[in-house]
Amino acid sequence: MQKRPRYGLYAIVSLSVLISFFPIVWLILTSFKNTAGIYAWPPQYWPDPFTLDNYISIFTNSPELLRYILNSFIVGAGCTAITLMLGGLAAYALSRLRLRFAGMLMVGILAVSMFPPVSLLPSLFQNFLNLGLLNTYTGLILAHAGLFLPFSVWMLASYFATLPVEIEEAARMDGMGFVRIFLTIVLPLSWPGFVATGLIVFIFSWNEFPLSLVLMTQNAMRTAPVGISLYPGEYAFPWETISTATVLAIIPVLIITAIFQKQIVGGLTAGAGK
Amino acid sequence: MSRTMSLERRTALTGIGFVTPTVLIIALILIYPIIQSVVLSFGQSSIDGSQPYQFVGLKHYATLMGDGRFWNALGVTFTFTALSIPLELGLGIGLALLMNESFKGKGLARLAVLFPWALPTALNTLIWRWMYNSDYGLFNGVALQSGLVDRPINFLGDEVLAMGSMVVVAVWKTSSFMALIILAGLQSIPRDLFEAGRMDGMSKWQEFTQITLPLLKGPILVALIIRSMDALRTFELPFNLTDGGPVNATESLSLYAYKVIFDFLDFNFGAAVVVVQFLVIFAMSLIYVFALRNKD
Numbered sequence A: 001m002q003k004r005p006r007y008g009l010y011a012i013v014s015l016s017v018l019i020s021f022f023p024i025v026w027l028i029l030t031s032f033k034n035t036a037g038i039y040a041w042p043p044q045y046w047p048d049p050f051t052l053d054n055y056i057s058i059f060t061n062s063p064e065l066l067r068y069i070l071n072s073f074i075v076g077a078g079c080t081a082i083t084l085m086l087g088g089l090a091a092y093a094l095s096r097l098r099l100r101f102a103g104m105l106m107v108g109i110l111a112v113s114m115f116p117p118v119s120l121l122p123s124l125f126q127n128f129l130n131l132g133l134l135n136t137y138t139g140l141i142l143a144h145a146g147l148f149l150p151f152s153v154w155m156l157a158s159y160f161a162t163l164p165v166e167i168e169e170a171a172r173m174d175g176m177g178f179v180r181i182f183l184t185i186v187l188p189l190s191w192p193g194f195v196a197t198g199l200i201v202f203i204f205s206w207n208e209f210p211l212s213l214v215l216m217t218q219n220a221m222r223t224a225p226v227g228i229s230l231y232p233g234e235y236a237f238p239w240e241t242i243s244t245a246t247v248l249a250i251i252p253v254l255i256i257t258a259i260f261q262k263q264i265v266g267g268l269t270a271g272a273g274k
Numbered sequence B: 001m002s003r004t005m006s007l008e009r010r011t012a013l014t015g016i017g018f019v020t021p022t023v024l025i026i027a028l029i030l031i032y033p034i035i036q037s038v039v040l041s042f043g044q045s046s047i048d049g050s051q052p053y054q055f056v057g058l059k060h061y062a063t064l065m066g067d068g069r070f071w072n073a074l075g076v077t078f079t080f081t082a083l084s085i086p087l088e089l090g091l092g093i094g095l096a097l098l099m100n101e102s103f104k105g106k107g108l109a110r111l112a113v114l115f116p117w118a119l120p121t122a123l124n125t126l127i128w129r130w131m132y133n134s135d136y137g138l139f140n141g142v143a144l145q146s147g148l149v150d151r152p153i154n155f156l157g158d159e160v161l162a163m164g165s166m167v168v169v170a171v172w173k174t175s176s177f178m179a180l181i182i183l184a185g186l187q188s189i190p191r192d193l194f195e196a197g198r199m200d201g202m203s204k205w206q207e208f209t210q211i212t213l214p215l216l217k218g219p220i221l222v223a224l225i226i227r228s229m230d231a232l233r234t235f236e237l238p239f240n241l242t243d244g245g246p247v248n249a250t251e252s253l254s255l256y257a258y259k260v261i262f263d264f265l266d267f268n269f270g271a272a273v274v275v276v277q278f279l280v281i282f283a284m285s286l287i288y289v290f291a292l293r294n295k296d
Helices: A007-031 A053-061 A065-098 A102-112 A116-133 A137-160 A166-173 A178-189 A193-207 A212-215 A224-230 A239-259 A259-272 B001-042 B059-065 B068-100 B107-117 B121-132 B138-145 B161-189 B193-199 B202-215 B217-232 B236-241 B253-263 B268-293
Strands: none
Touching: A007 A224, A007 B068, A007 B107, A007 B121, A053 A065, A053 A239, A053 B059, A065 A102, A065 A137, A065 A178, A065 A224, A065 B068, A102 A137, A102 B001, A102 B107, A102 B217, A116 A137, A116 A212, A116 B001, A116 B107, A116 B253, A116 B268, A137 A212, A137 B001, A166 A212, A166 B217, A178 A193, A178 A259, A178 B001, A178 B253, A193 A224, A193 A259, A193 B107, A193 B268, A212 B253, A224 A239, A224 B236, A239 A259, A239 B107, A239 B121, A259 B107, A259 B161, B001 B202, B001 B268, B059 B268, B068 B161, B068 B217, B068 B253, B121 B138, B121 B161, B121 B236, B138 B202, B161 B217, B193 B202, B202 B217, B217 B268, B236 B253
């Protein structure tokens, strides 16, 4: 019965893939057109002539676009490091150390993770302004860490729950301290959980918009999504530059998603199922 | 006995030590700002603190109640949520059923479907804005050349079309996320349930409505609530697609709050807007937590 060719199935699959992917293909095609090709009417479906000029021009004329991508990397890496380190410790304590208020804290953390980011803006902007944290990596890393710590605590806690307790108990019998147990036993055992959590948090941070928009007001400090969105300024939207910069800014996410698809999907569904 | 006591105490102290940094950051970045927003919304103050805070009671909330643009933004937000969520759910269930079949190239197909979700909304939106463009856009090119229309469609310039265009982007981006969560639920349904159904002579459709759907209630609920809370706070989608236009037809609550705060520089009134939005979403999150508790 399974041998019967399933053309219908393949047709629907192909259609879904096409719909999911064509905007990205269109973006990439646009980035290889020259200016006349981009503003041609009717639209050019295939770049004619095919040109790399937009890419060359970004590297030579618009270094700020590369700066945005660098900023995104710094903020994403910093935020990921903090959420993994602190979130890992917290998740371990909440799932293993039998804290009396653990259940309440987990629910509380889940509840605050649903706060709309825009409702944080008036206060965060004002406080960051007064503390000199506007336009600093430290500031935005801290803000992103706050946004995504709840997710990483939940996800890591659900990962720790899948590990056998016996090894840790044996280590305790041998008189090992919790910090050493965490570093020498739990971490090596749970690195897949940390990798999945770290990748998702990195993507979250890379994609985050409202806080990145408001807490980085200087052009040179903007992250990629914000910098590219605000790039046009007063002039007409320069699509040749925008499309090319967008391609560059989504490449890291495309690569991470492609390589770690399984981990990311597993992590997300586990996180949502809790 | 005293050794066990000290061990318990040490465990508790270590636990508190491990939890404290996380709780501190969450308190500083998420909790304190909400409290401060509430305080700001009841007063008059200046951003840099040069004017002392003056308590004005419910003044800003009274203004808000008579503010047509606020009600418009609330309506836009609810309309957007109500239109996009059912579409996302329907497509999400469809995609999940599809991805649950085994076929060649499944991994690749799943990846392609995942991409729209993984990319930054702000940049996704820019791509769509380019495709919607009424002068050079892909959609108008195809529609005009194929003779479907004889005049370019102004996707983002018409009040109804702009909302529709925004919903399409949201559905395109997030149906795959819905699908992922539902797919995880699908995969946890024991196979023999379907075999039993087949023994009873159930059709595919009966199988779906009588076995699959009831067992997917949990995952569907989770996906629905996560997504509706996301939709209720949508910001960069209208920010980049239409900037809230035409005539505020796509101005979401988040976008309106942002404009009040950073364009009109009215932090106190803006705080009142975000507090109301917060309450709407908090009510939703309570339902979420409650629903999850009942699930266990």
